[in-house]
Ligand code: SF4
């Protein structure tokens with residue numbers, strides 16, 4: 001019988017898809033509202049943002065065992081972050097659609113407030129999953145929030161060329177600095193996350209995160225920084241450089257969540273703190289299989 | 296107040312899995328699902344090897360992480376401390392499965408077929424299909440029907456076999472004891488007073504209701 005932590009199999013790519021699409025969508029809504037305050041035409045992003053969030057929730061709906069009872073999800077707002085995520089979505093989705101149709105900045109900002117709550121709720125869903133050491137650390141919260149925002153900014157950069165003048169505005173104003181700051185912030189949140197798990201997670205989890213680190217440092221931090229600086233330096237190529245930087249910002253966030261939700265999600269496993277005294281003998285030490293250090 | 300807990304004397308347990316079988320027999324759990332099972336720990340290396348048999352299952356935690364996260368309140372705590380699941384309310388989101396640090400929960404989406412598709416369902420599987428448990432969360436109930444029957448008929452859970460979980464009834468070594476920890480004179484309270492004990496993953500502060508006795512005081 002398996003005593004060491006085992007990889008959770010109950011939440012598959014559909015659940016991961018909710019964190020991927022929901023995080024990117026809510027991040028996009030927030031960044032669109034911020035950039036509209038900085039003078040960009042951004043209400044158009046509200047629709048894809050809502051669509052992404054809706055797609056994520058649709059994927060979860062496909063995964064639950066009893067989809068016809070799904071409305072029961074709203075029954076525990078006092079304690080469950082999953083209920084809260086669902087409730088906020090009922091506000092976020094119509095606000096996004098309305099902001100798009102009316103091109104209204106105030107509605108976009110209201111949508112962004114709902115999106116911020118949605119993103120936070122997603123982080124807390126993982127945080128409260130006490131059975132999975134890779135999720136339950138406090139450091140998951142800043143990581144999920146910062147990567148959602150970075151992915152949102154990445155999507156803004158990818159599609160900035162669709163609106164006349166937005167690319168130039170991003171590089172002449174604070175937009176590109178915001179993007180840089182987010183990339184740094186997410187990098188710091190990732191390091192903080194790994195640090196929080198050192199000696200505090202199953203060996204198998206740590207191995208997955210060790211392997212993911214190189215990809216995240218290279219594609220999620222170094223690549224966007226270089227591309228953003230190049231964009232600032234070479235105005236003629238700003239459009240493709242912004243899109244490429246955005247692509248890596250999004251890709252890294254998706255990769256990171258895929259790794260955390262599907263690959264590093266080992267259970268707690270079993271442990272004993274003592275072995276029994278048999279007959280007239282003495283009791284012995286305990287055991288925590290699959291963990292790097294005895295806890 | 297009442298809070299039912301399980302006490303396992305790991306000095307007595309011989310790892311015979313009779314409780315595992317009794318639970319399967321009583322609750323007709325699906326193939327591969329064991330609400331009660333006994334783990335086999337081997338500690339140390341030759342020649343200093345020790346072995347311990349550890350019965351596990353739902354710990355009916357005081358601060359149950361599964362109930363905390365459940366979006367539907369299908370998982371809830373009864374006044375007697377038992378963590379129960381309302382199968383008709385559960386949406387099968389499996390969030391509770393991720394929240395339980397004891398791997399006590401399962402979700403089974405297909406009807407029970409111990410011998411696989413080719414052989415179809417056996418007669419007893421057809422008789423007790425437990426379709427209400429299909430595609431929703433499930434776990435050890437502390438044989439709640441027996442406890443409810445017992446308390447309704449003046450029996451004492453943990454003392455009277457008809458009011459006691461099947462695993463505790465069946466244990467050949469008297470290693471499993473069930474009872475009310477809030478009652479200072481109960482069988483479990485006495486055991487906890489006279490023995491050293493631990494709770495699994497105590498550092499996670501779940502308030503586990505499963506106590507392992509490892510030495511007499
Ligand atoms: S052992 Fe797991 S399923 Fe049982 S009450 Fe505790 S958290 Fe819930």
Ligand code: SF4
Pocket residue numbers: 364365366367368369370380384385386387388389390391392431432
């Ligand atoms: S699977 Fe059922 S009992 Fe578990 S959290 Fe979801 S709704 Fe609650």
